[in-house]
Amino acid sequence: MPQIQTHHPLTQLNTFGLQAHAEHFVAITTIDQLQACIADAQLRALPWYILGGGSNLVLPELVHGLVLKMDLRGKTLQAEDDAAWYVAAQAGENWHEFVQWTLAQGWGGLENLSLIPGTVGASPVQNIGAYGVEIKDYFHQLTAIHLHSGEIRQFDHADCHFAYRDSIFKQAGGKDWCILEVAFRLPKAHQTKTSYGDIENELATLGLAATLQNVAQAVINVRQRKLPDPAQIGNAGSYFKNPIITLEQAQALKVQYPDLVMYTIDAQRSKLAAGWLIEQAGWKGRQLGPVGMFFKQALVMVNHGGARQRDVKLLEQKVQQAVLEQFGVAIESEPIYWN
Numbered sequence: 001m002p003q004i005q006t007h008h009p010l011t012q013l014n015t016f017g018l019q020a021h022a023e024h025f026v027a028i029t030t031i032d033q034l035q036a037c038i039a040d041a042q043l044r045a046l047p048w049y050i051l052g053g054g055s056n057l058v059l060p061e062l063v064h065g066l067v068l069k070m071d072l073r074g075k076t077l078q079a080e081d082d083a084a085w086y087v088a089a090q091a092g093e094n095w096h097e098f099v100q101w102t103l104a105q106g107w108g109g110l111e112n113l114s115l116i117p118g119t120v121g122a123s124p125v126q127n128i129g130a131y132g133v134e135i136k137d138y139f140h141q142l143t144a145i146h147l148h149s150g151e152i153r154q155f156d157h158a159d160c161h162f163a164y165r166d167s168i169f170k171q172a173g174g175k176d177w178c179i180l181e182v183a184f185r186l187p188k189a190h191q192t193k194t195s196y197g198d199i200e201n202e203l204a205t206l207g208l209a210a211t212l213q214n215v216a217q218a219v220i221n222v223r224q225r226k227l228p229d230p231a232q233i234g235n236a237g238s239y240f241k242n243p244i245i246t247l248e249q250a251q252a253l254k255v256q257y258p259d260l261v262m263y264t265i266d267a268q269r270s271k272l273a274a275g276w277l278i279e280q281a282g283w284k285g286r287q288l289g290p291v292g293m294f295f296k297q298a299l300v301m302v303n304h305g306g307a308r309q310r311d312v313k314l315l316e317q318k319v320q321q322a323v324l325e326q327f328g329v330a331i332e333s334e335p336i337y338w339n
Contacts, residue, residue, distance in 0.1 A: 001040065002026050002033040010063065014054035015117055016335075017234025017303045018312070022049075022067035029071045029092075031145070031180060037068070038150045048147055049338055050178050052091065052119035056126060056236055060309045060339040070121055070178070075101060078183055086140055088183040091121025095128075103212050108190035109138040111216040112199070115223045117230065117237060121179040125169040126334075127162045131196040131219060136162035140185040144177040152180070165241050165334055198222045226297045234303030235294070236335045239316070240274040243331050253327060274323075274331050275299035281322040288315045309337070 008025030011017060024046060028034050037043050047065030051057075072090040075098055079086040085107045089098045095118050099110045112133040122128075124142055127135050139160070145152045155177075161168040168174035192210045194200045202218035203210055228235050250270035254260050257280070261273035278284060278298040285295035290307040292315070294300040301315060316333050323331050 001036045002028065004043070004066075008067070010051075010054070010059055010067065013051060013069070014057050014059050014236075015230035015234065016054075016058065016236045016307070016312070017230070017305075018059050018307055018309060020059035020061055020063060020309075022063045022065075024066040025069065026066065027069045027071050029073075031072070034068070034145060034178070035150055037066075038145070038147060044148070050121075052122035053094070053117055055117035055230070056122065056335045058236065058309055058312050058335050058337045063338055068178070070119065072121075072180060077105075082188075084188055085186045086183055087186055088181055089120040090181050091119060091179050093120040095120055095123055100216070102184075102186065103216055106212070107186040108192065108212045109133075109184065109186040111212050112193060112196075112219055114216040114219045120182050124160055124162075124167055124179065124182055126165055127167050129165070130223075131199055132193050134162070134164075136160075138184045138186060140183040142179055142183065143181045144179045147176050147178055164244065170336070194218075227300060228294055228296075228302055234305075234307070235300050238274075238299045238334055239301040240278070240299055240319070240331045241334050242271050242274045243277075243329050244269055244271050245329060246270075249328075253329075257327075272329065277323045277327055277329060277331065278319055281319070281326050283319050283322060288318060291315045293319065313337075 005025045008022045010020040010022055026037065043066055049063060049065060049067045051067050051069045071092040073092050075089040075093055077085060078088045087102055087107060096115050098120050099114050102110055112131040113128065116128055116130060123135050124139060139157055141154050141156045143152065143154055169177060192212065192215045194203060194210045194215060199218050202222055203214060208214040244265065247268055247270050250262050261276040263271045265271055275298045278293060283293045284298035286292055289311050290304050291311045292302055292304060294302050320331055323329060
């Protein structure tokens with residue numbers, strides 16, 4: 001049985017830097033340790049929370065129950081065929097370091113997802129995405145353990161129910177599964193994707209061809225310019241999802257706001273840039289107590305110091321209200337709230 005700690009500080013374990021403690025805490029470095037916890041009746045009576053890199057969380061001051069920090073490590077080439085490489089990583093592996101490792105081997109696909117904070121195990125939960133690429137585009141399968149029964153099973157692509165910043169692991173039932181390992185299919189005929197303006201412009205500015213390493217570096221450069229470093233100022237990355245509305249509604253808004261930033265999804269739907277909506281609603285760079293919307297990127301909420309969960313929720317509601325009143329568009333928060 002791994003050592004269970006009590007009243008364990010979580011402030012350094014969430015990128016938002018929110019002041020928080022766990023009633024009970026355990027670091028998991030082997031599957032055997034996790035299975036021992038599952039078999040313990042006293043521990044099983046508590047609410048359980050799975051912690052990866054803590055980069056997409058809004059924590060309360062006290063987390064009632066058991067926090068399991070997933071520190072399973074290891075990455076490998078599982079298989080190879082004529083069409084693809086099949087690469088797997090344990091849940092506790094740092095996502096960015098894993099991406100850079102795949103690129104160093106010459107395996108393309110994940111380069112647009114460089115510098116996204118968090119762990120490999122959390123990546124399918126949120127179906128993380130950036131610059132026109134999502135996890136679902138290269139996902140192969142994952143292995144997970146059921147936190148009540150201890151059953152270990154594999155989930156293929158269809159099992160995961162991937163959607164925009166969503167998966168079965170955020171839904172009722174799916175939350176009882178703890179991801180142990182994730183495998184990706186990286187095609188040998190991969191073509192880099194640079195159509196997102198920022199990346200194309202960065203490559204042009206640097207005079208670089210769109211190789212795997214160069215695209216990754218362009219993504220890193222753009223992210224570092226636009227997004228705050230959690231080591232310098234607490235944040236959970238993009239705080240709001242880009243809203244998806246009907247094409248008819250988007251076209252009506254475009255008439256009223258010619259500079260509206262929108263992307264066509266299909267014949268019926270468009271996606272709007274939430275950051276643009278928030279900026280137009282007057283919240284870019286504004287502060288409310290210890291939290292505020294980042295002055296370089298209105299989509300990112302930052303912690304100026306000493307913030308708590310209630311401060312985050314209050315600003316979230318204020319921004320949502322302002323965008324709804326001005327544009328008639330509801331924007332949803334992206335991070336996961338505990339308790």
